[in-house]
Amino acid sequence: MNFGAEFLSSREVLPEEHxxxxxxxxxxxxxxPAGPYLVRGLTSGxxxxxxxxxxxxxxxxxxGPEAVVEVTLRRAEPAAFRExxxxxxxxxxxxxxxxxxxxxxxxxxxxEPADRRRASIWMPEAExxxxxxxxxxxxxVMAAYRLLARGGAMLHCACVAKxxxxxxxxxxxxxxxxxxxxxxxxxxxxxxxxxxxxxxxREDGFVVSRMPFAGDFGRTxxxxxxxxxxxxxxxxxxxxxxxxxxxxxxxxxGLLVSCAPFVNVDPACGERLLSRAIDLATAVPxxxxxxxxxxxxxxxxxxxxxx
Amino acid sequence: MIDPEAVLALRKDVxxxxxxxxxxxxxxxxxRVLGVNDSGARVxxxxxxxxxxxxxxxxxxxxxxxxxxxxxxxxxxxxxRLREAGALVETAPGTSGAP
Amino acid sequence: xxxxxPDGSAVRVGARRPWPGDVVVVRSRxxxxxxxxxxxxxxRDGRLRLVTRGDAVARADGPVCASQLxxxxxxxxxxxxxxxxxxxxxxxxxRAVARRWA
Numbered sequence: 291m292n293f294g295a296e297f298l299s300s301r302e303v304l305p306e307e308h309x310x311x312x313x314x315x316x317x318x319x320x321x322x323p324a325g326p327y328l329v330r331g332l333t334s335g336x337x338x339x340x341x342x343x344x345x346x347x348x349x350x351x352x353x354g355p356e357a358v359v360e361v362t363l364r365r366a367e368p369a370a371f372r373e374x375x376x377x378x379x380x381x382x383x384x385x386x387x388x389x390x391x392x393x394x395x396x397x398x399x400x401x402e403p404a405d406r407r408r409a410s411i412w413m414p415e416a417e418x419x420x421x422x423x424x425x426x427x428x429x430x431v432m433a434a435y436r437l438l439a440r441g442g443a444m445l446h447c448a449c450v451a452k453x454x455x456x457x458x459x460x461x462x463x464x465x466x467x468x469x470x471x472x473x474x475x476x477x478x479x480x481x482x483x484x485x486x487x488x489x490x491x492r493e494d495g496f497v498v499s500r501m502p503f504a505g506d507f508g509r510t511x512x513x514x515x516x517x518x519x520x521x522x523x524x525x526x527x528x529x530x531x532x533x534x535x536x537x538x539x540x541x542x543x544g545l546l547v548s549c550a551p552f553v554n555v556d557p558a559c560g561e562r563l564l565s566r567a568i569d570l571a572t573a574v575p576x577x578x579x580x581x582x583x584x585x586x587x588x589x590x591x592x593x594x595x596x597x
Numbered sequence: 598m599i600d601p602e603a604v605l606a607l608r609k610d611v612x613x614x615x616x617x618x619x620x621x622x623x624x625x626x627x628x629r630v631l632g633v634n635d636s637g638a639r640v641x642x643x644x645x646x647x648x649x650x651x652x653x654x655x656x657x658x659x660x661x662x663x664x665x666x667x668x669x670x671x672x673x674x675x676x677x678r679l680r681e682a683g684a685l686v687e688t689a690p691g692t693s694g695a696p
Numbered sequence: 697x698x699x700x701x702p703d704g705s706a707v708r709v710g711a712r713r714p715w716p717g718d719v720v721v722v723r724s725r726x727x728x729x730x731x732x733x734x735x736x737x738x739x740r741d742g743r744l745r746l747v748t749r750g751d752a753v754a755r756a757d758g759p760v761c762a763s764q765l766x767x768x769x770x771x772x773x774x775x776x777x778x779x780x781x782x783x784x785x786x787x788x789x790x791r792a793v794a795r796r797w798a
Contacts, residue, residue, distance in 0.1 A: 543621050
């Protein structure tokens with residue numbers, strides 16, 4: 291499928307540079323992982339909607355020398371976009387040595403390759419129905435790249451925490467991330483996210499935080515611990531009873547690569563992503579966790595996780 | 598059959614890292630991740646885009662203290678598996694090797 | 697088993713956990729005992745399978761279930777033999793461990 295063919299009238303409509311008139315002059319700060327992000331070029335209407343959506347992650351950016359990531363909303367000609375109606379917001383991502391490009395329903399974007407510090411989003415309407423989804427999705431793509439560049443990773447996985455230690459639970463769609471998260475809550479553990487989590491490197495190891503707006507049992511507020519030290523990595527499997535066995539580092543590293551969205555389809559990120567996956571798989575014990583779909587997993591699960 | 602005089606290299610978009618006594622290979626084109634054992638990882642390390650299969654077998658034979666003949670078939674089988682997995686580039690003998 | 701163990705040799709067998717490079721004794725499907733070099737093991741359908749091969753033989757034997765393992769032969773294993781087993785097992789170990797899922 292050609293990049294953007296579903297959404298754009300032609301490839302050439304996506305600018306190669308950060309050009310184009312911003313919608314307005316307002317701006318606001320977002321404290322998303324690997325940020326903060328300064329979303330600028332906004333009308334007051336756009337500012338109000340984005341501020342409401344990101345209320346839990348607002349950041350006051352003082353205009354000082356801090357290294358913010360700039361995301362500018364710009365006008366685009368309606369003729370650049372095809373008529374399309376989707377049931378959910380989705381988008382194409384493509385990259386080369388020069389830039390990361392995104393094209394989706396009602397928007398297109400360019401991410402600055404140099405440490406991904408700049409992005410432009412072009413839209414034909416000031417306040418499309420999916421404005422919040424567009425900005426969220428774009429910031430999430432940027433976060434994936436920036437986290438990888440800074441020694442961490444964004445991962446499709448569940449993460450549960452007990453006694454101040456985080457356990458990543460990896461598996462693809464249907465593997466049981468939401469199920470195991472719900473079972474963990476029943477055993478008194480905390481869930482960071484049941485869908486997307488952020489791993490960052492600290493001096494003495496890796497720490498995990500939830501990715502805002504991902505999965506979350508429908509929660510809208512940020513709650514629960516963040517920056518929890520990583521204790522172990524699990525591959526989720528189905529099985530008649532709760533069973534844990536060691537998982538090879540190679541298997542664990544491969545699984546981590548497969549669960550790192552956006553960057554795992556970018557050849558320019560391959561070397562770094564592979565290194566990162568190996569670092570993670572070598573830093574903590576890796577195990578395969580089989581569990582019955584219906585549960586209960588009982589206190590055995592909490593016990594296993596405590597080990 | 599792999600030509601013993603062919604220069605072997607990993608394809609441009611394939612990444613390899615050793616992990617202790619194993620190795621991980623990332624085939625970016627379709628995002629497959631492969632695992633290999635210690636010897637497989639050693640062959641991959643020897644596969645520098647200049648060595649032929651014969652030279653890789655020679656080098657490995659010295660390290661493993663086994664006769665070349667004893668390991669030639671096995672190294673060739675391993676390399677054939679990599680080729681099946683789409684991870685390999687073979688340059689015909691006599692042409693300029695570096696990719 | 698080549699020069700290490702001529703056909704018909706008597707060998708003492710122990711019950712310790714086998715490592716690649718060990719000579720292991722396996723009961724074949726026809727009931728006979730075979731002493732071959734263990735190259736390695738892999739998991740299929742949740743069961744462990746061993747890959748063995750006689751030193752002087754060109755091909756590996758068909759995979760053997762762990763239940764067919766009688767024991768580990770009490771013969772000295774040179775370091776070179778272990779490394780050679782790893783080389784012989786290399787092609788077997790090329791396996792897909794994950795497929796990308798964004």
